[in-house]
Amino acid sequence: MTEYTQIFKGTAFSSTSPKEVQTLKDYLFFINADGTIEKVVAPEHIDYQTLLDTYQDNENFHQLADGQYFLPGFIDLHVHAPQWAQSGTALDIPLYDWLNKYTFPIESKFSDLDFAKEVYEDLVSTLLANGTTTSLYFATVHKEASLLLAEICAKKGQRGLVGKVVMDDPEQNPDFYRDADTQTALADTEEFILAVKELAKSTKQGVYPVVTPRFIPSCTDGALKGLGELAAKYDTHVQSHCSESDWEHGYVQDRFKKNDAFALHDFGLLGDKSVMAHSNFLNDADAELFAETGTAVGHCPISNAYFANSVIPIAHLHSKGVDIGLGSDVSGGFSPSLFDNARQAVMSSRMLEDGVNTALAAEKRGVPNSRITINEAFYLATAGGGESLSLPIGRLEENYTWDAQIIDTKIASAKLPIFDKNEDLNDIFQKIMYLVRPENISEVWVQGNKVHERTK
Numbered sequence: 001m002t003e004y005t006q007i008f009k010g011t012a013f014s015s016t017s018p019k020e021v022q023t024l025k026d027y028l029f030f031i032n033a034d035g036t037i038e039k040v041v042a043p044e045h046i047d048y049q050t051l052l053d054t055y056q057d058n059e060n061f062h063q064l065a066d067g068q069y070f071l072p073g074f075i076d077l078h079v080h081a082p083q084w085a086q087s088g089t090a091l092d093i094p095l096y097d098w099l100n101k102y103t104f105p106i107e108s109k110f111s112d113l114d115f116a117k118e119v120y121e122d123l124v125s126t127l128l129a130n131g132t133t134t135s136l137y138f139a140t141v142h143k144e145a146s147l148l149l150a151e152i153c154a155k156k157g158q159r160g161l162v163g164k165v166v167m168d169d170p171e172q173n174p175d176f177y178r179d180a181d182t183q184t185a186l187a188d189t190e191e192f193i194l195a196v197k198e199l200a201k202s203t204k205q206g207v208y209p210v211v212t213p214r215f216i217p218s219c220t221d222g223a224l225k226g227l228g229e230l231a232a233k234y235d236t237h238v239q240s241h242c243s244e245s246d247w248e249h250g251y252v253q254d255r256f257k258k259n260d261a262f263a264l265h266d267f268g269l270l271g272d273k274s275v276m277a278h279s280n281f282l283n284d285a286d287a288e289l290f291a292e293t294g295t296a297v298g299h300c301p302i303s304n305a306y307f308a309n310s311v312i313p314i315a316h317l318h319s320k321g322v323d324i325g326l327g328s329d330v331s332g333g334f335s336p337s338l339f340d341n342a343r344q345a346v347m348s349s350r351m352l353e354d355g356v357n358t359a360l361a362a363e364k365r366g367v368p369n370s371r372i373t374i375n376e377a378f379y380l381a382t383a384g385g386g387e388s389l390s391l392p393i394g395r396l397e398e399n400y401t402w403d404a405q406i407i408d409t410k411i412a413s414a415k416l417p418i419f420d421k422n423e424d425l426n427d428i429f430q431k432i433m434y435l436v437r438p439e440n441i442s443e444v445w446v447q448g449n450k451v452h453e454r455t456k
């Protein structure tokens, strides 16, 4: 008989396509020693009752209580870990000023490993408590503190993809916060990649080094070229910011006479394991290049409302075949919750579709066919994120990892408004997506291990 490390019984929601969420009512999930879902069994299956009889009295059998549901763990495609220390502040100024007045000064403090430890431990715990089981992180320029973030993810059980940030251009970055020079930036990145690969050998859920040019404006051509070569040499993930705001998009057009997408491609930075944050100003040729190369968009809807001067046309990019996931962009986005970001993704898309300027006639106000549904936003936070990272995560299906959140709709301090004992499960799913607060997330599992449990 196969040994399973954990067996779960309950009702789960999981995406089967961007628009469709499947309800798996009272299913059994069998988890193997790797933390992978080895078998999923529906109540209609002929072996269901026999399996239940065999396992239900075991210590490792977990049956959800009435009012509890499984969701896949969320995948945050864009978190600036050091910026957690300034979350919610200074959101009233443009991107360029925000970076120079607030963000670079706070990030420079992460040369202090004690400070880094305090902030990073708090952030990783907070993200887990919010249901985020995988995060794609920007750390800072500091090699040691970046490695510390990977170690904290490893220790706390989160799947962390971590980048040491490169910003080497002395013309564009302040003296108090940048790489010493191009060669040092590349050498530090290579050492960082090797150290995280070493750490990964003893980390069940995986930690991954990520090649991370902050964005084109902060990097010299030499650094961008060298980083493309390192990504190829070590087959790493790559992340950056792409076509985020009018200022940033314009800067790249002035420097390279092309858009970010093609400029990044010239340096070997686009590929199946590349995730580009924001990407609001992609034109159709850029989107086709993303689709061809397998490059994903990390959509950060809350941050975009402050810094991107625009609403990204998510529905259009999906129709072009671009992989898309969701990002909090802490702290350009103030919230560490992908529930909050999923809600904003839907609301922003509705505002894009209808338009916002009441001085214009209704038919001239918006961009038709731009709305996305809450099902699509859920897909972005789960399966879309997994596809963006080319990892088997984000779905509660066989051969995916057991990364899951247990949602409790009945806890006293945050009870969901469910009054009908036979309420349609699709309606319950929508209530979960719109109304859940961190208190409702009673347990979080990554790769078959429990990594968070709500304490009353």
Ligand code: GUN
Pocket: 080, 095, 099, 103, 214, 215, 241, 244, 303, 307, 329, 332
């Ligand atoms: N572009 C370059 N750096 C950053 C950053 O930290 N946040 C955001 N939103 N955009 C950036």
Ligand code: FE
Pocket: 078, 080, 241, 277, 329, 332
């Ligand atoms: Fe960002």
